[in-house]
Structures are given as C-alpha cells and as structure tokens.
Amino acid sequence: MFNDFKLMDDRPVYIQVKDYLKRLIIKGALQANQRLPSTRELGMLLNVSRNTVISAYAELQEDGFAYTAQGKGSYVAAGSSSVTAPSSWQMDWKTRLNGHARLAEELDLMKRGIRADKGTISFTSIAPDEKLFDLDNFKRAFLDRMSVEGDVLLNYGYAKGYKPLIDYLLRYMDHKGVDLKGKDILITNGFTEGFDIVLSALSKKNGTVICENPTHHTAIKNLKLHGFDITGIPMERDGINLRELERALSEQAYDCAYFVPSYHNPTGIVMSPEKRIELMKLMTRHQIPVIEDGFNEELRYSGSHVSPLMATAGQGNGVIYLGSFSKVLFPGLRVGWVLADRELIYYLESIKRARTIHTSTIDQSILYQYLHNGNLEKYLKKARAEYKRKYEWTLQCCKEYIPYTQLSGDGGLHLFVAFGEGFHTRELLDACSRQGVIFTPGDIFFTDGKGQHTMRLGFSRVSDENISKGIRIIGETAKQLMG
Amino acid sequence: MFNDFKLMDDRPVYIQVKDYLKRLIIKGALQANQRLPSTRELGMLLNVSRNTVISAYAELQEDGFAYTAQGKGSYVAAGSSSVTAPSSWQMDWKTRLNGHARLAEELDLMKRGIRADKGTISFTSIAPDEKLFDLDNFKRAFLDRMSVEGDVLLNYGYAKGYKPLIDYLLRYMDHKGVDLKGKDILITNGFTEGFDIVLSALSKKNGTVICENPTHHTAIKNLKLHGFDITGIPMERDGINLRELERALSEQAYDCAYFVPSYHNPTGIVMSPEKRIELMKLMTRHQIPVIEDGFNEELRYSGSHVSPLMATAGQGNGVIYLGSFSKVLFPGLRVGWVLADRELIYYLESIKRARTIHTSTIDQSILYQYLHNGNLEKYLKKARAEYKRKYEWTLQCCKEYIPYTQLSGDGGLHLFVAFGEGFHTRELLDACSRQGVIFTPGDIFFTDGKGQHTMRLGFSRVSDENISKGIRIIGETAKQLMG
Numbered sequence: 001m002f003n004d005f006k007l008m009d010d011r012p013v014y015i016q017v018k019d020y021l022k023r024l025i026i027k028g029a030l031q032a033n034q035r036l037p038s039t040r041e042l043g044m045l046l047n048v049s050r051n052t053v054i055s056a057y058a059e060l061q062e063d064g065f066a067y068t069a070q071g072k073g074s075y076v077a078a079g080s081s082s083v084t085a086p087s088s089w090q091m092d093w094k095t096r097l098n099g100h101a102r103l104a105e106e107l108d109l110m111k112r113g114i115r116a117d118k119g120t121i122s123f124t125s126i127a128p129d130e131k132l133f134d135l136d137n138f139k140r141a142f143l144d145r146m147s148v149e150g151d152v153l154l155n156y157g158y159a160k161g162y163k164p165l166i167d168y169l170l171r172y173m174d175h176k177g178v179d180l181k182g183k184d185i186l187i188t189n190g191f192t193e194g195f196d197i198v199l200s201a202l203s204k205k206n207g208t209v210i211c212e213n214p215t216h217h218t219a220i221k222n223l224k225l226h227g228f229d230i231t232g233i234p235m236e237r238d239g240i241n242l243r244e245l246e247r248a249l250s251e252q253a254y255d256c257a258y259f260v261p262s263y264h265n266p267t268g269i270v271m272s273p274e275k276r277i278e279l280m281k282l283m284t285r286h287q288i289p290v291i292e293d294g295f296n297e298e299l300r301y302s303g304s305h306v307s308p309l310m311a312t313a314g315q316g317n318g319v320i321y322l323g324s325f326s327k328v329l330f331p332g333l334r335v336g337w338v339l340a341d342r343e344l345i346y347y348l349e350s351i352k353r354a355r356t357i358h359t360s361t362i363d364q365s366i367l368y369q370y371l372h373n374g375n376l377e378k379y380l381k382k383a384r385a386e387y388k389r390k391y392e393w394t395l396q397c398c399k400e401y402i403p404y405t406q407l408s409g410d411g412g413l414h415l416f417v418a419f420g421e422g423f424h425t426r427e428l429l430d431a432c433s434r435q436g437v438i439f440t441p442g443d444i445f446f447t448d449g450k451g452q453h454t455m456r457l458g459f460s461r462v463s464d465e466n467i468s469k470g471i472r473i474i475g476e477t478a479k480q481l482m483g
Numbered sequence: 484m485f486n487d488f489k490l491m492d493d494r495p496v497y498i499q500v501k502d503y504l505k506r507l508i509i510k511g512a513l514q515a516n517q518r519l520p521s522t523r524e525l526g527m528l529l530n531v532s533r534n535t536v537i538s539a540y541a542e543l544q545e546d547g548f549a550y551t552a553q554g555k556g557s558y559v560a561a562g563s564s565s566v567t568a569p570s571s572w573q574m575d576w577k578t579r580l581n582g583h584a585r586l587a588e589e590l591d592l593m594k595r596g597i598r599a600d601k602g603t604i605s606f607t608s609i610a611p612d613e614k615l616f617d618l619d620n621f622k623r624a625f626l627d628r629m630s631v632e633g634d635v636l637l638n639y640g641y642a643k644g645y646k647p648l649i650d651y652l653l654r655y656m657d658h659k660g661v662d663l664k665g666k667d668i669l670i671t672n673g674f675t676e677g678f679d680i681v682l683s684a685l686s687k688k689n690g691t692v693i694c695e696n697p698t699h700h701t702a703i704k705n706l707k708l709h710g711f712d713i714t715g716i717p718m719e720r721d722g723i724n725l726r727e728l729e730r731a732l733s734e735q736a737y738d739c740a741y742f743v744p745s746y747h748n749p750t751g752i753v754m755s756p757e758k759r760i761e762l763m764k765l766m767t768r769h770q771i772p773v774i775e776d777g778f779n780e781e782l783r784y785s786g787s788h789v790s791p792l793m794a795t796a797g798q799g800n801g802v803i804y805l806g807s808f809s810k811v812l813f814p815g816l817r818v819g820w821v822l823a824d825r826e827l828i829y830y831l832e833s834i835k836r837a838r839t840i841h842t843s844t845i846d847q848s849i850l851y852q853y854l855h856n857g858n859l860e861k862y863l864k865k866a867r868a869e870y871k872r873k874y875e876w877t878l879q880c881c882k883e884y885i886p887y888t889q890l891s892g893d894g895g896l897h898l899f900v901a902f903g904e905g906f907h908t909r910e911l912l913d914a915c916s917r918q919g920v921i922f923t924p925g926d927i928f929f930t931d932g933k934g935q936h937t938m939r940l941g942f943s944r945v946s947d948e949n950i951s952k953g954i955r956i957i958g959e960t961a962k963q964l965m966g
Contacts, residue, residue: 012857019658026660026790062864064788077787088798089767093827096738096772101684101830108833110642130634138637139629146622151613154621154813159593175502177509189672189839196838201584218837225837255579284572289579304560305547307509315571330637332844344576347584350591354701354708355679356672360843361815374495377542384545 161187401475644670
C-alpha cells in the first residue's frame with residue numbers, strides 16, 4: 001500500500017495526497033476505524049513533507065473521511081467507504097429515450113459533419129476570426145465590472161436578464177428605429193435559446209411555419225423539433241419572392257413566420273427596404289406573428305443602413321426580434337436577446353426561468369461593460385475592414401475559379417454558390433476533401449430537400465492564401481466533375 | 484433642430500453625437516440626401532468639439548447613415564430612415580400562446596413570491612452569502628485562463644462542455660466513489676438545464692415519476708411542465724420511507740425517480756448509507772432510472788462522508804447524477820453537470836446543442852481554473868465554518884422560540900419546521916410579514932397539496948442578530964396564532 005502515489009499535476013500537493021487517501025478509503029483499501037500511518041511515516045512513504053501530510057489529514061477530517069483519537073493519531077471514519085448495492089444493473093438507455101431525443105440526435109449536424117483534419121482548408125465555419133478579438137478591452141471590461149459589483153455578479157441574477165444590459169440593448173434597438181412602446185427584452189443564452197423559448201410558447205393551431213428557402217439550418221432543426229411543418233419560399237436577388245409568399249399564404253394558415261432579412265443565412269442576401277414594407281403588409285393582412293433573426297446585421301460593408309422588420313412594423317407588436325452579437329463579437333459569451341411585445345416577454349420569462357433560471361451574469365455584465373466602454377464601435381471598425389477585405393477577395397476568387405451559375409452574398413462572413421441543376425455539391429465535397437478542402441453543402445439549408453447543386457463558403461477564419469488556394473481547388477474539381 | 488441634444492452618460496461623446504444624429508435620421512427629422520451641418524457648425528450647435536463631430540460623421544458613414552460628396556460635406560444616406568408599414572397591427576398575444584407557456588407562468592413562483600421590502604428579515608433565500616466570495620481568487624482564475632487561451636475561450640465551444648472542466652469533474656466524481664466506466668459528463672447551465680434536458684429525453688411510457696415528499700419545488704415545477712404525474716413518498720428522519728416506497732412501486736409503473744439524498748430540499752435530511760443501498764436495490768428490482776440531485780453535497784458540517792447514490796450503484800448505469808456548485812460557490816456562474824451512462828449523454832448532448840449550443844465558455848473556464856488552483860478546498864473550509872456557526876445558531880434559536888412539533892436539517896443552508904397539523908404557515912407568514920419577517924411556506928414543496936403546517940428557514944444570508952430577532956418574532960407570532 002501507498003506505493004502507487006504519483007504527483008499527477010500542478011495542484012497543491014496536500015490536496016493530491018488527500019485525494020489519494022480518499023480514493024483508498026472509498027475503494028475499501030483502507031477500512032473503517034483502521035489507523036492511518038503517522039504523519040512522519042506517510043510523509044516518507046509518499047516522499048512528501050510531513051507538513052503536507054498534516055494538512056492532508058486535516059482536510060480528510062474536514063471532509064468526513066477521517067477522525068483523530070486524542071494522542072492516538074488519525075483513523076478512517078466509519079461508513080465513508082462506498083458500499084455498493086450487490087447487483088449492478090445495466091439499463092438499455094435506448095429503450096428509455098423518447099422520439100424527441102432520437103430526433104434531436106438525428107438532426108444534429110455536428111454529429112454528421114465532415115471532420116477537418118489538421119491542414120485542411122475549411123470553408124465550413126462562419127464564426128468570427130479569433131485574431132480580431134481585442135482581449136485587453138475584454139479583460140478591462142471584466143475587471144471594471146468586478147470592481148463595481150463583483151459579489152453581486154457572482155450570486156443569483158434575474159431570469160429577465162441583467163438590468164444595465166437590458167437598458168443598453170433597448171437603447172441600441174431604439175437606434176435601429178424600433179418603436180419600443182409596449183415592448184420589452186428577455187436576455188437568453190444566445191439566439192438559439194431565444195428561438196427555442198419562443199417556439200415553446202407559440203400555439204401550434206395549424207402546426208405550420210413559413211420562412212425563406214433556403215434558410216438557417218439551426219432554425220430548420222428547431223422548427224422540426226417543435227413539430228412544425230415548414231413551408232419554404234424561394235429567394236430572389238433582393239430577398240424573399242413576394243408573389244410566391246402571397247400564393248402560399250392564400251393556400252393555408254400559418255402559426256408563425258421566420259425571416260432572416262439581413263445577410264440572410266445561407267444566401268447572404270439583404271432584403272430591400274421596399275420589400276420589407278411589402279412583406280410586413282402581407283404579414284399584417286394575414287395576422288401572422290413574425291420571428292425576425294437579426295443575424296449579422298452589423299456586418300454591413302457597403303450600401304446604406306437598412307432598418308429591421310421590427311422597425312418597419314412601427315407601433316405594431318407582431319414582430320419578435322431575436323438579436324445576438326455572436327457573429328460579430330464573442331460567441332463564447334452565450335448572450336442574445338428577445339425584443340417583443342411586453343405581455344409576450346412576461347410569459348417567455350417564466351419559460352426561461354424553468355429552463356436555465358437566468359443567463360450567466362458574468363457574460364452579461366462583461367458584455368454590458370464592453371459595450372458601455374464604447375468598444376463595439378472600435379471593434380466593428382476593425383472587424384468590418386478586415387472582413388470586407390476577405391469578402392472581396394473571396395468574391396474575386398469565386399469569379400475567377402468557380403463555374404457557378406449564381407453567386408450571392410451582400411456582406412457577412414460567407415458567400416453562397418449555386419451550380420447548374422443536376423450538379424451535386426456533395427460529390428464535389430467528397431472530391432475536394434480528398435484534396436484537403438471542405439465547405440458546407442447547401443442542401444442542409446433547404447426546407448424541401450432540394451439545393452443539391454448549392455454550397456456555402458464561410459471565409460471568416462480562412463487566410464487569404466488558403467482562400468485562393470482552396471477556391472481554386474474547388475473550381476478545378478467542379479470543372480472536372482462537369483466533364 | 485439640434486437643440487435637444489444632451490450628454491446622457493459617460494460613453495464616448497462622439498458616439499453619443501452619432502447616436503443622436505442616427506435617431507434624427509431614422510425618425511425622419513433628417514431626410515434622405517439632406518445636407519448635414521458643417522462639422523464646425525454642428526460642433527457649436529451641440530456644444531462639443533469639432534473633432535468630436537468629425538468622428539461622429541465618420542461613424543455615421545461607416546454605419547451607412549451618411550455619405551460625403553467631394554468637397555461638399557456630408558449628406559444623409561438614402562433609405563436609411565425607417566419607413567414604416569402604414570397599418571400598425573396590434574396582436575393579442577394571449578390568443579397565440581400555448582398551454583405550456585400558460586402553465587410555466589402559472590407555476591412561476593418568482594411571480595407569486597412575497598416581495599421583501601428594504602429592512603425585512605428574509606429567511607426565503609438559500610443562496611450563498613456574497614460576503615464569503617473570494618473575488619481575488621476568482622479574478623485571478625479569470626486572468627490566468629485568459630492568458631493561456633483567451634481568444635479560444637471567446638469563440639464557439641463544444642455542446643458537451645469545456646474539456647478541462649469535464650476532466651476535472653470526472654476526477655471529482657471519481658473521488659466521491661463513482662465508478663466512471665462507461666459513463667460521461669455533459670456540462671449544462673446549472674442544475675435546472677440539466678434536469679430539463681434529462682426530462683425532455685426520457686420516454687413517458689406511463690407519464691409517472693416517483694420522488695420524496697416534500698421535495699425541491701423547481702423539480703416539481705419542471706416535472707409538471709413535462710407532463711409527469713408525481714407520486715411523493717413521505718420522509719423519515721433518515722430519508723425516504725422505504726416501506727411506503729415499496730408499496731407505491733408495487734401498485735404502478737414509473738418512468739423515472741427523482742431523489743435528493745443529501746441535505747434534502749426542503750427538509751435538510753441526509754439519507755443514511757444503509758437506506759441508500761436499500762433504495763438502490765428497490766430501484767434495480769423495479770428497473771427505474773434514478774435522477775440524483777447532488778444538491779448541497781459539499782455543505783456537510785458534521786458526521787462522516789456519505790457516498791452519492793451513483794457510487795452506491797457501483798457499475799450500474801441506472802443513475803443520472805446532476806451536479807452543481809451553485810449553492811456552494813457562485814450561482815452567477817451558470818454551470819452544472821450531468822454524469823450518466825455514455826450512450827445517454829450522447830443523446831443529451833444533441834438536445835443541449837439544440838437548446839443553447841453550449842454553456843458559456845467563460846463561466847466554464849473560470850470555474851475550471853478556480854478549482855484547478857485549489858481554491859475550492861480553501862473556500863469550503865471558510866464557508867463551512869461560517870455556515871456551520873449560523874446553522875447551529877439558527878437551530879438554537881428555533882429550539883428556544885418556535886413551538887414546532889418537528890425540526891429537521893442535518894446541514895446545508897436551511898432548516899425545515901413542522902407545526903401541528905391544522906396550523907397554517909401562510910397565516911403565520913401574513914402575520915410575520917406585517918412585522919417585517921418572511922420565510923418560505925412549506926406547501927410549495929409538497930407533491931400532494933399538503934404541508935400547510937410546515938415552513939423552510941434559509942439562514943445563509945441573514946445576520947446572526949436578525950436570525951434571533953426574526954425567529955423570535957416567528958415563534959411568538961406562532962404562539963399567538965395557536966391561541
């Protein structure tokens with residue numbers, strides 16, 4: 001005994017000794033009421049200082065694994081070894097899971113995605129480029145906030161969110177032209193939780209939702225998980241096809257609509273101001289609640305500012321706006337917001353509380369302080385300049401190398417490419433991945449199983465050199481496949 | 484125009500000027516292609532420096548709200564004012580909500596709870612005492628981690644969780660005597676998300692769950708929200724009544740069980756090691772998956788260590804352990820974990836990804852570094868000493884002042900008091916709150932609408948002086964009510 005002790009890592013030694021002894025006790029190697037070696041003795045056996053053992057024994061006692069008998073030394077406490085129930089039953093968990101769990105796994109693209117080995121040129125990500133993060137301002141924001149109200153930040157917060165952040169975001173949305181009268185904000189763990197909570201609250205009278213086709217694949221996944229039938233409306237150069245939309249609306253009723261008006265995922269298209277107004281008129285006429293995905297609104301590289309649908313709706317309360325800085329600032333901070341009618345938010349708040357109590361106060365307060373310190377403006381200037389450069393470079397490479405029939409993307413962190421009907425980008429992907437280049441096949445964004453001839457190219461985290469190299473390989477391979 | 488500009492806060496002035504102009508443009512006060520005042524002119528009008536205006540104009544252009552005509556100055560960009568759709572439709576959201584949303588609101592105790600005015604002595608909280616938080620080690624942990632991999636922490640992480648934290652927690656559970664073979668961990672936004680995700684995954688063949696009565700009210704809420712019928716089994720001094728449990732199990736089938744074996748909420752009872760073994764034998768015989776709530780396991784003040792049910796189950800895979808440090812360390816960090824059979828975790832991971840993508844990496848990495856630095860041991864020593872003192876003081880005050888028939892609480896941050904049947908603690912609460920003292924009426928913890936004669940006293944955030952003062956008032960008022 002005591003001959004298999006190893007210092008495993010850089011944690012304090014006395015803790016490692018305590019943990020080692022705990023294990024011996026729990027596994028029954030040291031029995032209840034058995035005398036432990038003297039501190040000097042064990043120190044020599046484990047080759048650690050006597051004081052270390054003294055501290056370790058004190059900790060053991062503290063944790064209820066040992067007791068001292070006056071002048072007789074330390075003993076193993078009774079009942080502290082883990083007596084296990086005789087039979088150790090193996091359950092087949094598959095038989096205990098419901099359809100929801102199985103569907104969630106089935107629709108989990110991260111478990112189906114192509115793994116990128118080291119050195120692979122990957123156009124699959126549309127996450128921000130870490131090199132742009134200004135860590136110093138981030139640390140500053142953390143320390144600023146901690147010094148103001150550190151202890152408060154570390155205790156329970158409110159389901160609705162961190163008040164200073166809510167107030168900041170209300171002003172932020174006001175500056176986007178949103179009429180805030182009768183509206184309120186709920187802070188969520190990013191866009192995804194906001195979307196999930198909203199879908200959990202909406203009645204499914206018809207079980208139907210209408211949206212752009214193609215659209216954000218996470219949205220498709222969550223709509224399916226909530227049991228919605230999805231009707232997708234084709235895209236035009238300036239946004240959703242209104243005639244098609246009107247036709248669909250005349251044919252059946254919809255419980256809600258989901259739109260990504262700016263830098264639409266995956267096509268990167270920005271819906272024109274005129275179209276936004278027409279769209280909102282249609283939704284109003286058919287009385288359909290609109291879920292607006294504020295995705296990438298900040299990543300505008302050219303053209304003039306476009307107001308969100310919620311601003312277009314004026315005093316109307318039919319739009320639920322889902323906001324997030326994840327694609328602009330720091331995705332690691334899981335903070336997003338739902339801006340909607342106050343009465344609706346009141347109910348969403350209760351669902352949020354039942355789901356996660358509240359969003360990390362640390363995340364919320366750092367984000368608030370970071371914004372409050374005026375860092376967003378500085379950061380956006382830097383990020384936009386860099387992404388704009390990459391965006392134009394990627395555009396140029398696509399035009400030079402790829403035999404596409406359609407190419408779209410007005411900004412943001414990705415471009416969308418369509419080949420002729422009949423061309424299969426998954427075959428292209430197989431051929432390219434063998435040459436160390438991967439991208440996202442477009443079919444996952446389609447609501448009707450179509451889009452086999454499309455693909456999304458995310459460029460935010462690919463170097464200029466790899467952008468041209470990768471796109472050349474994709475283009476040449478595509479030409480070969482076309483024969 | 485320009486006469487209603489006020490410096491509102493301490494954000495950079497040029498940003499406030501930009502936001503002010505944005506508003507004028509969006510509200511249509513400044514029209515498309517209208518010429519903006521010269522920088523000198525506006526500087527005087529707003530009483531800010533010319534350079535401030537220059538920066539503001541540059542930002543406006545950057546954001547697409549303005550453009551410059553060579554040598555002619557700045558102009559408002561076209562289409563940037565928010566044209567709103569004529570009709571502004573008011574929807575009645577109540578008619579668009581489903582039963583889940585209404586039930587979540589109805590069961591939301593935070594919306595029903597008694598508000599504590601300033602100066603009220605409140606025994607309702609069982610959150611940790613902020614004064615005990617060691618902010619310096621917390622900041623240190625943040626800075627340590629940021630310096631190691633700051634940029635990585637701020638980008639997207641993994642649904643399963645932050646690897647170093649997962650590894651730490653696996654070792655942590657191993658030291659509690661859990662057999663980790665075939666098991667895995669999913670990191671969640673605290674206990675609540677873990678519980679919610681598990682309930683979303685389990686099949687509801689019978690739609691029934693069995694648990695202790697009383698039990699954790701959040702658990703009752705979420706079980707109801709997931710449509711479970713709850714069977715509560717009465718408590719004894721050393722934990723759940725096994726005879727009652729056995730009888731109930733023989734009468735009908737259950738989809739799962741939920742237990743709080745240590746410092747049970749609300750009774751504060753620790754289930755004896757013998758009972759844990761008998762309990763697991765019963766669950767194994769009836770093949771019922773067990774959800775174990777590791778609540779407050781660390782807040783042991785006396786007696787020897789007791790292994791979790793999951794350790795008692797040995798190599799069995801029937802226990803799902805939900806862990807959290809929220810009651811011990813920092814609730815503001817929304818981090819908990821689900822330790823369970825690896826195949827089950829594989830499915831839970833997909834649900835987690837669909838709900839919140841992943842838990843805040845900042846929270847996870849700070850917690851990891853804090854633990855890794857060996858702070859938990861130091862903190863627990865300090866916290867236990869302080870809470871133990873308060874625990875004993877509260878116990879003494881209850882014995883001195885309160886005419887209870889039963890008093891329980893083996894540790895943790897609260898005591899549970901039962902008066903004679905027929906006594907109503909809500910009447911007591913009304914009478915006490917008029918004297919500035921509040922507590923949690925016990926009925927909210929009962930699965931069968933009973934417990935009107937019980938109450939929970941949380942002492943973690945009440946000063947010694949207020950503990951005795953408050954409990955004396957409760958006791959005297961109770962005696963009066965008893966007549």
